Amino acid sequence: MKSAVFEGPGKVEIRELPVPGLEGNQVLVKVKACGVCTWEKRFFAGDGVSPDQYPVRGGHEIAGVVAAVGPDAAPDLKPGQPAVVASLTRCGQCYYCRRGMDNLCVRSAESAQKQEPWGPAGFSEYVLVRDYEVYRISENLPFVEASLAEPLACVCRSVRASGIQASDTAIIMGAGVMGLLHLKLLSAMGVNSIVVEPDHARHSIAYANGALKCIDPVEVPPGDVVSVLNESPGGISGEPFLGFTAAFLTAGGPSAAHYALASLAKGGALVLYGAFHPEHVMNLDLNDIHYREIAIVGSYRHDRQSFRKAADLLSAGTVKVRDLVSVTVPFPEVKRALEIASEGLTDQTPEGENGSVNARPAITRPYRVVVTFE
Template identity: 40%
Template structure:
């Protein structure tokens, strides 16, 4: 059997390579990939805005069907034919951070690289072999497209858990891209009242569609004043910054309530420098934190939320495009009016 794999060789340069389908060895699982979403890593590599990862075997948000299971796989739910999500970002399991429950911060998480040879998670391929710890089975009839969004959802599960969003809180999300909307959905699940600030109309309307309580247009309204009004003058218990540079972070610090938390979600390029009133942090016990990737537990939670139907990700899938038209999928993914573009495999 031949495995076709997409490689990003350079800016706007993609190609398909062929390799034999590998046999799963001990504690490995062979998965036939069925759906793979295009995330910012792949978008940046394709557009050329991030050039440190060529040639890239892209695709880290994907799902598929188990073909065969190698010897010694202990999870009994991983069987041939099962729908699974694959958490392809590697964790060593042995470093200090892995051993202290922070495997999202694994010290050995890099993919092995040989100069000039394609490397990476390989989710834009027909098949992948992965260690069984990376395989998360579903019990119910979830679509491959939704299952493919386990990875981005798990990053937001991490973020929500870090801020410990809870019943009755006021949560403000800056940005209604896919990550902002996932924060909105999960914060609602945790019983919070959610406000989203977003300058683009089509994103504001999507935020309304998924059930966010209040949507603010920062170009027409003063977000800080409006948020105070909506929270009885207190500010938001948690502010998630999912878009914008230094200005968004400074605004978040004006929006947050006493005792509240500001979460910096996602990297910003180039990294902005921010001026902070340290007395405000001191007097009001403000927590500022980052959030990075996901632990195995976060990934498991994300798959359970999809599996049980607790969260509906369909509104966040803008299009499904077959693997044979993968270049078009990349073009569409770069269009900011789209949420996730999902590539489907034959």
């Protein structure tokens, strides 16, 4: 079978590798679509990656068809079934696995498939995974869209962490793929959301996905979002609007976190969804957190429950993601897919002083780039 190997920064080659043999609870999945995510872009750019981590095989947002099933695999898995793959092994026994936090499994790496070169290997004609990593999907769901199950599963976990419910209000920082997936899920749940995004080119897609309002943080300083909404006719509910129930930080650094905190109502929750630059450290007014009873929570990866939910939401069409797929690229041109996805990688919104965001990004980046297979 053919498999794309990241040989080093900027170097991706398609190698001929043996189709892996099956044992135990393993499942062989024929890949139909695989998205390019931040992890792959980092390895492609060599960003924060040490040379001894190459060669590696990227591709963890996998949709495909069950091709073969090991003797001890779950009995309901059969060849021919369309499915998505979680690409995250867990032991099922550790402290975290037993508390619904299997995303934080301490033996995840030990449980991973031993294969050469290492990595999730979704940019391959076949992937070998554990049965519990395979989630069946509807026959009607296109594979390209199904490949967004993995990021949506992360978003399902994030939204659950916030405790938000129907008719509550959310402020989403960033209108990239992750911000828009939050918006789509929250809209489907009946949550009223606004989006904070300096790139005006991204406002129209946010409005099309149910944003009540898109705000440019360059124009509206932190803390003013609440009054802006009160000034718009009817506010959100007709009642005086006091602030948001939850904020989701999908982009930006400490200034975006300050912006989000200043927008929360008392009792609100800030979810730190995205990863941050190691130098992103912020000062917190502890009394502000105390007196306003603010919760700050992290959300990292996905768990089994959130993955099942994401697969179901996509299968049922409750969350539609076609508009997030900017480009599809056939597998033989996988390197081009990585180049397209990486185009805007250095394009970060500069941090301003006093929590302001003082410049707009110059380039509009693509949303998801998805590699497709025959």
